[in-house]
Amino acid sequence: MSPQEEERRMFPSFVFPESFLADASTPDSGGEQKKAGRQRRRRKARQSSAAGESAGGDDAARKRKLSDEQAQFLEMSFREDRKLETPRKEKLAAELGLDTKQVAVWFQNRRARYKSKLIEEEFSKLRAAHDAVVVHNCHLEAELLRLKERLAETEEEQSKAMAAAARAGGGGSSPSSSSFSTVTHHAAMVEQFGMEDAGPDLTYMSEYAYNNYLMDLEGSGYLGGAYNQFS
């Protein structure tokens, strides 16, 4: 089995199954029954062992801590391959002076702990990625707010400026004095700023007044680079 296949088997999906997210403290009734049965059997086993082998005969049942050297050796072996075939198990047991059963159990536990560590690491990574996305989203929303405020300010200034310009040049020129370019600019302004129904009708502004008005806007920074698009 390839390492990838093995990984998939041990950790089949990076999307955690529902069972993983489910509340482990509320097992179903079948689980409760199984657990109760298990506990009964354990109690019984303990009682019989205490009754029959009290004179040190239960030594084998006691938990035997592996020596540092044994644990280190098993760890090295685990790093080489997380699966344990029979020949390897027997060889390890012989080399370390352990029971094959102990070696098998050690590998089982080591795999279980390796997997839970893997899940923990994956969870940390996902959480970090999630947090980063949340922060980025906040920045984007703040930026959007700033842009909306700036747009509103600009529109207000435009209205004021156009009203002032209309008052200054209003009635002084006839419709015939407005050039074609002025009309074109007006259309572009309407498209750019959507101010068709706000402010004066620039169609009837003299070209001179219109150019002064644009220069004023450009000079005060209201247009930004927008003026260049008109000329």
Place this chain on the structure above:
DNA sequence: ACTAATCTAATCATGCCCCGCATGATTAGCGCATTAGT
């Protein structure tokens, strides 16, 4: 198809140090675990 070996997941038990953590050991598997050899 049958069987033995092995697996995962959950849990218990124990040792180390003072209560919780690390780790060795046990158990079930319920549409009755899966896999590999015969």
